[in-house]
Amino acid sequence: MSTRKKKPLAIPPDAVKVWRGWRAPSFAQNDFFQRLGTTFIPATVEMQIRAGLDTYIPSVPCGLANKPDAVPDETAILYWDSQQTYTDCFNLLACRTYTLIHGATYQVPPSGAQFPVLFGGTLTAEQPVYLIHQSEDWMHGKVAHVVGGRPAKLAPADWLTTVAKALTSFQTSGIKGGVACAGNDYVVYWVLGDKRGDKSTAAALAKLCGWNSVITPKNTRLKKGLWDVWPGMQVNPGDSFNIQFTRRWE
């Protein structure tokens, strides 16, 4: 048996699904945390690695103090081998099963995920964008995440314009990667290789929001597999995980 590693894959910068999820009204907040930790987050990884999942960074703004309802309860970026890999995933039972459990956990719509387009200076509500057109490995990098709400003084159109101006400046700030999505009332932003502290793009975007939280995903490796006895993860308000796993091509 060969011990040589397979050739590393250059993950395309646009092969990322940008998820914004809102808790189903039928779910109490504590039940939502429990569902995420006992089933949903572990299943995302365990059921989809073999389908071509390359990075998974879920975050849970739900339950943070004063979070506006318009800001998602859970966010995630999921990188795949390619956009086609994600499309092909639905030929596999594991991915269909994983997808169907969303309906019981989230309110759909407005919850949903899309691939981003390369940011060109303007934003369309609910259309994710990516800022840097180069392949990076987000699972093994330093990631920061911002979730924020529109300031009451700004109209939605002005809000989108304000965020777009900030993102334009971020593109030349030296970051390795950036992914964002703005709705009429919220923004979510992930950055790879940001500067530290007040000089970071994350801090700059947070200052533009009415309410915000800057989150640092914690590198986390699941200790158990699909069929092991395991109660799952503990999930609390504001938690974020950069799930560490071995890709199918590694």
Add this chain to the structure above:
Amino acid sequence: MIARRKPALHPVAPDTVRVWRGFMLAGTDYAQFAQTLGSVFVPSCALLQPNAGLTAYVPSMMSQTNKPAAVPDQTALMWWATTTAHDEATKTVAVRAYQDLHGAVYDTKISRSDVPVKLEHGIVANQPVYFFDQPADWMTGKVRHLVGAPISPGYIGPLLLWALAYQKKPPKGVDGALLITGNGGYVAFWEHWTNRVGKSPIDDLAKMVTPFLSAVAENIPPGGGLWDDWAGWDLTKHTCMNVQLDRPGPKGKKKK
């Protein structure tokens, strides 16, 4: 297609089964229900749960033609290795994920599964009964299944007499039988043959009901694994299946 070995016998006690009666979620039509069940739900049950203790799985679909709402849209037998295996299985991510699917397809307020008790002197609505004490391996052999709406409102008495007679003198070759009735709305019966299906009093039961399913389950393996390119089953064609599970070996070693 992967060649499948002949499964080792795995007889289990008659009270290790969950008897499921499923009703469609309001707002879904039958085609959508069958499609979701066939492409996701039934294959998931068959592939996510054997490593957690599922030993046999017999899902069936009821005909919708003139079917009263009280008759289930789907039934299933799910046999487990022990009486506690079903509850233990929920300690795994795989089974929790499967269970979280239910709300997406079923009306969970009226759909339910129950564990049977031994048939003795009576029949109670929504309480399944088993006829024989001996362990049986329902995945091997053949399963015959009948689901119908009782023709007569006073059907309970004749049904009990029929069941006791069956229990007293079972057909040769039958080592397991299960019966359930639900609030006057339906009767469901399963019998397990160790080999070929023969003559059975089930034909007399069929005369007491308007049938919405009367079939010998098709012994059929999944068409692929969790990560294989497989669309699932067309449940408008495969209306009664005895899914041939890939059960773990005798040492319980997991197969992924």
